[in-house]
Amino acid sequence: MNGLRGISARRVAGLQKIKPDRPRIAVGLATCGTAVGGDRVYRRLQEVIENSGDDIMLTKTGCMGYCREEPLVNVTIPGKPLVVLHGVSTDDADEIVRAVRAGKVPYDRVLCQIPSWDHMSGTTIEYGRGFDQVPPYEDVPFFSHQKKVVLRNTGFINPEDLDEYLAVGGYAAAKKALTEMTPDAVIVEVERSGLRGRGGAGFPTGLKWRIAKKETGDQKYVICNADEGDPGAYMNRNEMESDPHMLVEGMIIGAYAVGAGEGLIYLRAEYPLAIKRLELAISEARTCGLLGKDIFDTGFDFDIRIVTGAGAFVCGESTALVASIEGKTGRPHPRPPRLTDLGGGLWGRPTVLNNVETWCNVPVIIQNGGDWFAEIGTEKNTGTKVFSLVGAVDRVGLVEVPLGTSLNTIVYEIGNGGANGKNVKAVQTGGPSGGCIPTRLFDMPMDYESLNRVGSIMGSGGIVVMDEETNMVDIARYFINFATGESCGKCVPCREGLKHTLLLLNKIMAGKGKENDLETLELLADTIKKTSLCGLGQSAPNPVLTTLAYFREEYDARVRR
Amino acid sequence: MTYGEVGRRDQPEKPITILINGKKCMAREGEIVLSVALREGVAIPHLCYEASLEPYGGCRLCMVEATDHGRTSMTTACSLRATEGLEVCTDTPEVVKYRNVLFELYLAEAPKSETIKEMAARYGVTKTSFLKKIDIEDALGGKCVLCGLCVRVCTEIMGAGAINFINRGPYTVVNTPYFEANTDCLGCGACANVCPTHAIQIEDRNGERVLHSWGGIKIPLKRCSSCGKYYTPEALAVSVQNTLMPPIRSDLAGFCPACRAKKCADMEIRAHMKTEGEGNHV
Structure with missing residues (x-):
């Protein structure tokens, strides 16, 4: 396997790109960053660096999720911590390059510093020490209550470069699953983690896989539901735009566990950047032998293709989604048969359908073990959940917290309450079909059952904040x-x-x-x-x-x- | 291929007993509960169910309360499969409450349908609190309830796919593409036959079948080469002749069913007489 021999070399190359021996400036360029001018900042920085002839590496990353402070720019100077700059505009480019050239950072734009970062896959990147006047990451209120598991790489690595994903421990979990574990052992690990579907209903992922594995048949499918269509929800978009390989890796592991030979990502056409980055990720993975025939010399064949959605919200419903892939109108049909049943899935084959974020949780579970994962969150709601905190809230952004974190923490401590000094009146969770929860219930934990109890749903994780002026x-x-x-x-x-x-x-x-x-x-x-x-x-x-x-x-x- | 057909396990023909409204009913394991109920004479209102088609679950009128292994839930009888010990109740206060609202929605959606009015009245619902849909240009005369039987029969049974759903949500209607005469139509009339509310207007006149509801499609009718009566749409005759295996004998292909029967009987008798005649000689 030529490709796989190339992997260790690519990992070394990736590390060189994340922590080069020269200064590095990385602009957060997911859709959100681009929307507020991140691409203009990138181009201006490019001009300034070219004109000055400085030996500075300029690169792209995904998004750290602090939408209010976009565009975010990361600066690393060898031996010094990674420094996050916020609210950067094209006017700041000269100042940034000047400071970096002098081994400094522009202090009026600094948000925080990160001396080292744990990528949770056996890799911790040690950036360095210094810049004592820059507040540490943990002291930024928006970040301090968060726990980044799914989003652990976003904003740190270039999503368009497999090398960097490999450098932070990428595909190690897939290798471990395929070469050291039986499919049953993989399923046991996922069951032990307690992971529940992040698409909304919270069905136990391990159980779904077990049901699909038991089914016989000439072919099985794994599908990723990336038809994120809730107004105000964009967790999945960022997961795909900022760390596409994590999804690919999760699907490889899942396919191995249930015995599927083909994977499909049903991705809404309104996410062109996510489509582009996933296509690139899939093709790079193929080049390296991580997709295709005989992956890791195990005899396991698996490949992924992207199917773009037809723009209907209902196509996020599992049976309608499958109908849509089959070329039919996206209309649901009664269950059973479930997708995992023979006769019920895509083309009648047993099919495992999971949401983007569910798949993204899989590699870390395999890498660190189900018990490790189950420690996060609460007993029946393990792990973290990414929420998009939007609406009339002061600090808008993507928030990843352990399940069971209270709405108070999310809205007031992370979100800093209502925008423009207004009082918060309610939040709506779970997208357009979620319930509106009044502030008096904000001490409730965010978990599947508690949300259902108050008449709302987890959904895919949107939190829309409404202030006192909302009718x-x-x-x-x-x-x-x-x-x-x-x-x-x-x-x-x-x-x-x-x-x-x-x-x-x-x-x-x-x-x-x-x-x-x-x-x-x-x-x-x-x-x-x-x-x-x-x-x-x-x-x-x-x-x-x-x-x-x-x-x-x-x-x-x-x-x- | 339709759901369930491809890989449905061979259902063991194991007879089991389920309880419907306390009555013991024999069923095959995996059999659709609505079908069992209808066979046993238990009335469950329904609009979108047809035994020859896959369960659709669109009309929601066959909601029942089902208890299986101690777990009770409300579900549609057309998608519920019989398992040993299953208990079904068709008229719990909850079922009745929701079904009545559904009837009110149907009364508003298809205000011209006598079928709906009669069916709702049987369950005590005679008026609706919702705004009635009035559309004087409706090709289906305010009677369509979008049960989808016509679409499914046309596509799944006849293989024609001449009609389908147009738009979505509350704007959904059934018709031909662009509401125009569609050459895919065989003129078989299965859509009208299967329609529970008799919404589809079809007329045979002057040697052709006119499908008034479907963009006024006109299909020439075929004359029997024996008696000269019109007996089937030309397009359907061609389709049937192409589909049947073995095909109808060429000397019988142009006959209407009555003449074909007569001709067959005639041939049988002649053949028989010939054999008898030969026998007499010996």
């Missing part, structure tokens, strides 16, 4: 409008029920509602939740039901008595 009836109307437009139209409660829910909410908002309209609204929302065919309809009424439960007075104020 909760209007919020309910907004999300029902979204769900109505995205309903596939197959079953009557979702198709007709949501339409009438929207009509009722419009009527109430217009001040024409009567008191019995609220009863009708509640009964209708309850019916949709209980009788819809798929998860879209079953969860779509949550915004109505929770606002009726927690903010009833806002409805009452709008209906005629």
Whole structure:
């Protein structure tokens, strides 16, 4: 295997790129960074360095998740800690290069310093010491309550370079699984970790794999659900844009465990950068023999291809997603058969479908063991979860915390409360079909069961913060409008029920509602939740039901008595 | 290929007993509970179920409460499979509550459908609190409930795929692409036959079949080469002749079913008489 012999060389080369013996400037260039001018900063830095002729390495990384402070730029000077600069603009480029040339950093732009970083895959990068006046990473309130497991590489490595992923311990877990473990041992490890599906429902991943492994058949598939379509949610986008190989590695391990020969990533077409970086990652992995025939000389064949989504929210539902890949209209069908059943999956073959973040958790579980993973979070909700903290919150960004962390910690300590000094009124978790949780319940832990108990869902991990000026009836109307437009139209409660829910909410908002309209609204929302065919309809009424439960007075104020 | 067909395990024909509303019912293991209930005379309202098609789960009217191994949940009987000891209840207060709302939604969606009105009335629902859908240009006359039977029969059974769903969510309708006459249509009329609300308008007149609901498709009808009556759409005759294996004998292919039967009987009798005649000689 020529490719695999090349891996140790590439790992060394990667380390040279992450920690070169000359200064290195890395610009965070995921979609979020680019959107606020990161690419312009990159080009300006390029010009300045070329003109000055300095021996400075300029490179790209993914995103560290602190969206409010973008564009973020990392500076490493040999022997010194990695320094994160924030809010960088093109005007700062000269100053940055001048400082770096002198072995310094521009102090008015520094956010924090990172002397060493644990990539959790047996690799810790020691950058160095110094810059004592720059606050350490742990002292930045946005970061201090976070625990980066899935996002451990994002912002540190160049997502377009396999060398750097290898340098931080990448593909070591895949190698360990394929060469040292049986498929059953892999599944046992995932079961022991307690990992639950990060796509929303929280189904135990190990159990899903076990069911699929037991099935017979000539072919099995593993699929990654990357059809992230919730308004305000972009965890998966960043995971793919900033660390695409982690997903590829997770899928290799999963495919080995269940005996699948082909993997597909169902990726929404609205994520062009994620598509580009994953395509590159897959092709690099192929070149190195990490995908394709006889991976790690084990006789295991596996390859991945990307299928771009057709732009329908409902295609994130498992059966609709499979129908969409098969070229049919993305409409769900009743389960059983489940995807893991023979006859139920893609082309009738047993299929394991997991969310991006679920797959991304797999390598670290194999590398460090299920017990290590189970220590994070709570007993039944192990590991971390990445949340996108958006809306009327002061510090907007991607937040990775152990499951079971309270909403108080997330919204107030990490997010610093409402933006522009306003008071927070509620949050909506889990995307458009999540419930609105009032501040008085913010001491609840963020885990699957607690969220369900208050009428919301984990979903894929969106947290939309609403402040005191938000009208909760209007919020309910907004999300029902979204769900109505995205309903596939197959079953009557979702198709007709949501339409009438929207009509009722419009009527109430217009001040024409009567008191019995609220009863009708509640009964209708309850019916949709209980009788819809798929998860879209079953969860779509949550915004109505929770606002009726927690903010009833806002409805009452709008209906005629 | 449809779901379940490809790899469905060989169902052992093991007879089992399930309880429906307390009544002991014999079923095959894995059999669809709605089918068992209908056979046993237990009425469960339904619009999208058809035994020859895969379970669809669209109309949601066949919601029942099922208890399996101590776990109780509400689910559709058309997607529920019989297992030993399964208990099903078709009219718990919860089921009735939600089913009534569904009936109200149907009454608003298809206000012109007598079938829906009668079915809802049987369960005590005679009016709807929701705004009725009025569309004077509706090709299906305000009767369609989007159960999808016509689409599935056309695609899965006839293999024609002449009609399908258009748009999504509350804007979903069934029709031909661009609401135009579609040459894929065989004119078989299976869509109209299977439609629970009799929404699809088809008419045979002047030697052709006109599908009023489907963009006014006109399919010439074929005359029987014996009696001269119109008996089937030309396109369907061609499709059937191409699909049947072995095909209909060429000397019978142009006959209507009645004449074909007559001709076959005639040939049988002649052949028989000939043998008898020969026998007499010996």
